[in-house]
Amino acid sequence: MWAYAARRVIIGLLxxxxxxxxxxxxxxxxxxxxxxxxxxxxCNEDQIAxxxxxxxxxxxxxxxWGGFIKGIAVGRDFPVDPELxxxxxxxxxxxxxxxxGYSHNNAKTVNELVAAAAPTSMSLAMVAVVMWLAxxxxxxxxxAVTKGTILDRGIVGLTLIAYAFPTFFIGVFFLxxxxxxxxxxPYPKYVTxxxxxxxxxxxxxxxxGFTLALVFLASYVRMTRAFVLESMGEDYxxxxxxxxxxxxxxxxxxxxxxALTPLVTMTGLDFATLLGGAIITESVFAYPGLGLLTVQxxxxxxxxxxxxxxxxxxxxxVVANIVVDIAYAFIDPRVRLG
Amino acid sequence: xxxxxxxxxxxxxxxVLGLTLAACGGGSSDDxxxxxxxxxAVKGGTLRYLQHFPFESSDPQRIYYGVQLGxxxxxxxxxxxxxPMSEDPEVATTPVPDLATDTGTxxxxxxxxxxxxxxxxxxxxxxxxxCEDVQYGTSRVFANDVxxxxxxxxxxxxxxxxxxxxxxxxxxxxxxxxxxxxxDGKTITFRFNKPWADFPQxxxxxxxxxPYKKSFDEGDRSKWKVLSNxxxxxxxxxxxxxxxxxxxxxxxxxxxxxxxxxxxxxLPDTIxxxxxxxxxxxxxxxxxxxxxTGDDQYAITTARVAPPQMPKIVxxxxxxxxxxxxxxxxxxxxxxxRITDVKVREALAxxxxxxxxxxxxxxxxxxEPGETIVNPSVSGAQDNPAxxxxxxxxxxxxxxxxxxQEAGVKLPYPIKLGYQKSPTTDKAMAIIKEGxxxxxxxxxxxxxxxxxxxxxxQPDKDMDVMWAGWGxxxxxxxxxxxxxxxxxxxxxxxxxxxDYGCYQxxxxxxxxxxxxxxxxxxxxxVALQEADKVLGETYAYIPLExxxxxxxxxxxxxxxxxxxxxxxxxxxxxxxxxx
Numbered sequence: 054m055w056a057y058a059a060r061r062v063i064i065g066l067l068x069x070x071x072x073x074x075x076x077x078x079x080x081x082x083x084x085x086x087x088x089x090x091x092x093x094x095x096c097n098e099d100q101i102a103x104x105x106x107x108x109x110x111x112x113x114x115x116x117x118w119g120g121f122i123k124g125i126a127v128g129r130d131f132p133v134d135p136e137l138x139x140x141x142x143x144x145x146x147x148x149x150x151x152x153x154g155y156s157h158n159n160a161k162t163v164n165e166l167v168a169a170a171a172p173t174s175m176s177l178a179m180v181a182v183v184m185w186l187a188x189x190x191x192x193x194x195x196x197a198v199t200k201g202t203i204l205d206r207g208i209v210g211l212t213l214i215a216y217a218f219p220t221f222f223i224g225v226f227f228l229x230x231x232x233x234x235x236x237x238x239p240y241p242k243y244v245t246x247x248x249x250x251x252x253x254x255x256x257x258x259x260x261x262g263f264t265l266a267l268v269f270l271a272s273y274v275r276m277t278r279a280f281v282l283e284s285m286g287e288d289y290x291x292x293x294x295x296x297x298x299x300x301x302x303x304x305x306x307x308x309x310x311x312a313l314t315p316l317v318t319m320t321g322l323d324f325a326t327l328l329g330g331a332i333i334t335e336s337v338f339a340y341p342g343l344g345l346l347t348v349q350x351x352x353x354x355x356x357x358x359x360x361x362x363x364x365x366x367x368x369x370x371v372v373a374n375i376v377v378d379i380a381y382a383f384i385d386p387r388v389r390l391g
Numbered sequence: 392x393x394x395x396x397x398x399x400x401x402x403x404x405x406x407v408l409g410l411t412l413a414a415c416g417g418g419s420s421d422d423x424x425x426x427x428x429x430x431x432a433v434k435g436g437t438l439r440y441l442q443h444f445p446f447e448s449s450d451p452q453r454i455y456y457g458v459q460l461g462x463x464x465x466x467x468x469x470x471x472x473x474x475p476m477s478e479d480p481e482v483a484t485t486p487v488p489d490l491a492t493d494t495g496t497x498x499x500x501x502x503x504x505x506x507x508x509x510x511x512x513x514x515x516x517x518x519x520x521x522c523e524d525v526q527y528g529t530s531r532v533f534a535n536d537v538x539x540x541x542x543x544x545x546x547x548x549x550x551x552x553x554x555x556x557x558x559x560x561x562x563x564x565x566x567x568x569x570x571x572x573x574x575d576g577k578t579i580t581f582r583f584n585k586p587w588a589d590f591p592q593x594x595x596x597x598x599x600x601x602p603y604k605k606s607f608d609e610g611d612r613s614k615w616k617v618l619s620n621x622x623x624x625x626x627x628x629x630x631x632x633x634x635x636x637x638x639x640x641x642x643x644x645x646x647x648x649x650x651x652x653x654x655x656x657x658l659p660d661t662i663x664x665x666x667x668x669x670x671x672x673x674x675x676x677x678x679x680x681x682x683x684t685g686d687d688q689y690a691i692t693t694a695r696v697a698p699p700q701m702p703k704i705v706x707x708x709x710x711x712x713x714x715x716x717x718x719x720x721x722x723x724x725x726x727x728x729r730i731t732d733v734k735v736r737e738a739l740a741x742x743x744x745x746x747x748x749x750x751x752x753x754x755x756x757x758x759e760p761g762e763t764i765v766n767p768s769v770s771g772a773q774d775n776p777a778x779x780x781x782x783x784x785x786x787x788x789x790x791x792x793x794x795x796q797e798a799g800v801k802l803p804y805p806i807k808l809g810y811q812k813s814p815t816t817d818k819a820m821a822i823i824k825e826g827x828x829x830x831x832x833x834x835x836x837x838x839x840x841x842x843x844x845x846x847x848x849q850p851d852k853d854m855d856v857m858w859a860g861w862g863x864x865x866x867x868x869x870x871x872x873x874x875x876x877x878x879x880x881x882x883x884x885x886x887x888x889x890d891y892g893c894y895q896x897x898x899x900x901x902x903x904x905x906x907x908x909x910x911x912x913x914x915x916x917v918a919l920q921e922a923d924k925v926l927g928e929t930y931a932y933i934p935l936e937x938x939x940x941x942x943x944x945x946x947x948x949x950x951x952x953x954x955x956x957x958x959x960x961x962x963x964x965x966x967x968x969x970x
Contacts, residue, residue: 085845093455093540095874098883100535100543107536132611137536141558144537144610157539159632160448160614225671233678240679339669341633349445349633349668352841 054382061378065371070122072367073360077118080356081110087354091157108157109133110356121360124152131155131162153364154357158350163361166346170330173243174342176254177334178327180262185269186320190313192270193277198304200282208274216271224264224337231260243340261338265331269323276319280312287311318377325373329366436968438659438948439690441679442635443672448614449630451598452531453541457718457862457958458693460598464956465655465964466638466662467619471495471506471525471579472595474956475653476964480768483955484866486595487653490520490602490620494591501586501910502550506594508577513643515624520602522574528603529572529581530557537610542597542864550584558610588912589867592770596865620644622657631666638662658950658967674700680943681708688945689968691961696941698753698815704943713942713951714756717959718862722764723808723823723933724892729855734798736930739806739856740778741794742830744786744822749936751819756941760784761934763923764875768955769866771916777927778934791830803833809847810858812838820858847891850882857891858935866955867912868919873903876931892931899925 080087088105089096096104105111109120123129128150130138138145146162148155153163189212196208215223231237238260246254284290285308293303330344339345343362350358446459451468454460464473472486472494486494491506498505512520531538532545534556551571554564571582581590581600594600607618615632617625623638630636639661651657667676673694679687681703696704696712704712723743725736745760752758762774795804806827810820817838824834837854839846847857864870873880878895881888899922906918926932940959944951947969954962 084842089845091539092535093543094889095543096535097547097880100546103535104539107539132536134536137559141537141610144558144608144612146612157611160611225675228671228675229678233675233682236684336669337671339633339667339672345633345668 057382058375058379061375065375068371069364069367073121073364074118076360076363077114077121077356080354080359081114083354085354087356090354106134107132107137108356121154124148124150124154126150128152129155153361156350156355156358158353158355159358163357166358167343167361167365170341170343170346171328172245173340174328174330174335174344176243176258177261177265177331177340177342178324180255180258181265181269181327181331182320182324184262184266185273188266189270189273190277190316193274194281194304194309196274196278197281197285200278205278209278212271212274215267218267220264220268220333221337223267224261224334227260227264228337241338243342261334261340264337265327265334273316273319276316277312280315281308284308284312321377322370322373325369326366328369330362433949433967433970434658435660436658436970437661437663437689438963438966438968439686439945440635440662440664440963441672441676441690441692441694442664442666443668443676443692443694445632445666445668446630447540449617450538450541450614451601451603452528452538453614454598455541458960460596461957461960462963463621464598465621465962466623466657467617467621467625468598468601469512469620469649470594470598470601471508472591473654474595474954476655476954476956476962478952478954480955484592484768484770486591487650489595489649489654495594497590497910501588501590502583503580504583504587504590505578505580508579509648510577511645511648512620513645514604515619515641515643517643518604520620522577522579524602524604525579525600526569526572526574527557527605527608529600530554530568531603531608532556532599533568534558539611542599544593544597544864545599548583548585548587548590550582557605586908586910588909588915589865589869592865592867592912622646622649622655623662633666633668635664635666638664655964656950656967657964662963673697677943680711680945683708683711683946688947690945691948691951691963691966692943693960696943698757701753701756701941704941707946708943711944711946711948711951713940713953715940715942715953715959716759716767717938717940718766718768718955719860719938720761720764720766720862721758721858721860721935721938722761723935724857724859724894725930725933726852726855726857727892727894727931728850732798732800733929734794735800735804736933738791738794738798738830739827739832740930740933742786742788742791742826742832743933744826745784745935747786747822747826748819751822752815752936756939758936758938761937764861764926764932764934765868765871765923766863766937768959769863769868769871770912771868771920773920775923775927775934777924777930786826788826788829788831791827795831802831803828804831805835806832806855807835807837807853808856808858809837809839809843809852809854811843812840816858848886848888850885850887850893859891860938868916868923869906872919872922872926873907876926877903894929894931896925896929896931899929899931 088108088110089101091108092101092104109117129148129152131146131148132138146155148162148164155162156166159166192208196205199205232240241257241260244253244257290303290308293307330342330347332344332347335342335344336348346358347362350362446456448454464470469489471489471491473489474484475482475487477483488494490508490512492509495504495506508520508522514520529545532543533554537556537558549571551568554560554568573580604618615630616628617630619641622641622644624641626637626639674697676692676694677696677700680690680692725739730736749758749760762779765772795802808820810816820836824836827834846852847854861871861875874889876890876894877900878890881890882893887893902918902922902925906915909915909918942961949967949969950965952962952965953959
């Protein structure tokens with residue numbers, strides 16, 4: 054079992070290494086002079102060369118990637134130019150391991166940026182998960198127990214319609230009408246629990262959380278409906294019913310337990326993906342999470358931040374998969390033997 | 392970044408950020424008096440500033456967005472000189488003293504400039520602003536490896552060689568810089584390697600020579616810290632890139648050292664400056680201003696009204712609306728390497744239907760046809776005869792076809808037209824294609840996205856004509872014509888720089904040299920007006936439009952207007968809120 058777990062962890066680490074290297078290669082493959090972009094519009098070639106050196110872009114890609122890996126392992130000092138660090142120790146920023154780099158664009162270490170953005174993404178993901186689970190599972194069960202009725206078709210149809218609209222559209226619609234025109238809710242802006250309290254934190258997350266949850270809601274309704282219908286057709290359910298158990302007890306005690314197990318796995322993976330940032334929702338609502346950070350760093354050709362966020366988001370998914378794989382291996386020995 | 396955003400602005404895109412000075416218009420009725428109610432203007436209250444993009448920095452030596460330069464000069468960073476808050480372009484582009492006692496003394500044919508600091512000017516921490524602070528601020532621009540980005544014109548003027556900035560300089564290098572930019576008591580003297588006739592305009596419009604307190608400097612990590620010397624300070628001391636900040640009164644600011652009527656009224660007690668970097672923020676801000684409820688009644692915005700929102704600008708909303716000329720022009724650049732015959736380039740200009748082009752951009756509220764690449768707000772701007780004469784801006788495909796036949800080229804003449812892609816520019820470029828096709832060209836459109844300017848800077852590109860946009864850094868033609876058409880600083884083996892057409896002209900460059908060596912702005916203007924004529928005669932560019940800005944504000948905002956000094960953005964120095 055331990056060997057299996059170790060194998061999964063090693064494969065996960067290799068995946069993250071590959072991910073970071075591919076991101077480096079893709080970044081430099083773009084037909085954009087990143088140093089010129091950073092330097093500004095009236096820089097001559099000498100000034101661009103100085104900027105290139107300051108950003109570390111003058112080195113070969115593999116060397117830059119090596120520096121990134123070194124930073125993860127033992128930390129790094131910035132600026133990257135050792136001569137500059139020696140001449141001006143007052144402006145040196147130490148980034149302790151695991152160091153994801155330093156963003157000149159933001160004048161912060163990527164670790165600081167991620168630490169500041171992660172709670173926003175996490176808050177949004179948490180509220181959205183609760184919403185889509187509560188809504189999706191409830192409506193899915195309702196659709197299953199009313200199979201073939203107008204209610205069933207209505208639930209499935211309406212959630213599919215919601216699913217068909219892009220998040221971007223739904224978010225802007227809510228802002229334009231629910232917030233600005235009808236003034237049902239105040240204009241949402243992310244606040245922390247420490248600054249504004251739980252209630253303000255939650256109410257400000259309602260709209261973006263619901264927008265994000267709508268994307269997942271339809272699939273959870275359909276999955277729940279299908280799982281419940283499948284499990285309610287099992288022999289043991291028939292047996293329970295034959296023994297005279299009340300229908301509600303059969304459904305909630307026996308049917309749902311089996312039906313919801315795969316949903317838990319699905320939720321875990323979806324939640325892990327969202328921890329890496331809900332790019333569209335955060336962009337529409339200007340929630341300063343990892344998704345917005347990704348968009349801004351891409352727009353600004355900010356390589357250290359792009360790498361940091363990509364590796365982090367990839368890390369969430371890899372870790373979630375490892376946990377699921379190992380959990381399955383515990384449950385089913387055939388997995389680890391195979 | 393500044394360049395990219397300036398170009399975006401010229402494209403008429405929603406995310407407009409500026410770097411330059413521009414002529415102001417009036418309100419939608421051209422009243423020139425602003426749409427806010429000045430009679431209600433009182434000191435106090437809270438102004439809400441809604442901004443739809445993040446700034447690049449709050450470090451004065453790195454600031455390059457026109458809206459930030461214009462606004463922050465009024466509220467946080469005073470300079471040696473500043474531009475007045477006048478709606479008259481003549482007045483507004485003539486620098487006046489701010490931290491300095493006068494507008495500077497030039498000597499040695501414009502190669503040496505001296506300024507003396509006023510008494511009593513202070514930082515927000517209560518310490519005096521010294522000559523050494525100005526010297527240190529100027530030196531930071533040279534550290535391209537620490538202070539990355541921002542305007543760096545001083546690097547090519549200050550008479551010092553191989554100075555790497557204050558962080559890495561050897562004692563000898565530092566001493567050489569301090570000889571070139573020297574202090575004598577409160578007097579700072581700049582020694583340049585060539586005349587700089589428009590230096591006062593550069594000082595007022597940019598922050599390259601603004602003071603910076605050495606003990607406050609943490610290199611790159613100073614990027615978001617603010618040590619104010621203006622009427623406000625940032626409550627937290629740090630600007631939040633994605634959230635903005637609250638500006639409160641700076642108790643160390645002494646209006647007696649200032650000229651508030653000319654430079655900054657500083658009416659509101661507090662300015663809640665909110666950043667919303669979402670793609671939809673601009674449109675939503677204007678939706679809120681149209682709705683005009685609650686705190687939004689006290690709000691202004693950096694976001695232009697989008698064309699789809701224009702039908703809502705009626706009734707009382709129209710009273711809160713202004714449509715003004717911006718500092719940005721867009722233009723087409725023929726690739727001089729591929730279209731060598733001037734007649735062919737002329738045919739392109741003659742066939743161009745600018746009226747329909749402007750309509751495709753959203754109509755007269757979004758832009759007006761240009762007759763030169765030089766924005767009207769720039770000193771000495773005048774129509775270029777090549778484009779202004781006999782020009783109803785409807786295009787004349789027949790006359791263009793005659794020119795092509797005169798040139799003896801095979802028809803249809805293939806043209807690949809490159810542009811920065813967006814739904815609006817797709818429509819506008821289709822108009823250009825239609826006119827050119829009718830004249831005997833066969834046009835292929837190539838829209839590119841983020842990489843556009845890098846692609847068109849390449850010397851071996853396969854495009855025949857490129858769209859581009861520009862705005863002056865300060866109201867001098869020296870920041871328009873040489874950066875765009877002087878081959879010497881632009882063209883190398885790997886790039887054509889900002890000279891996208893890879894244009895080279897000895898006649899033009901001789902006139903640029905004449906302007907650069909002038910010791911006064913009058914002679915400089917004359918030489919550059921001639922230089923623009925040369926560009927017109929050779930069709931080095933074809934003007935498209937002067938972009939217009941559309942502003943809304945809340946009903947309880949007073950004194951709302953734009954000025955050339957505010958780069959046609961809201962002039963925050965005049966704006967207040969009703970009691």
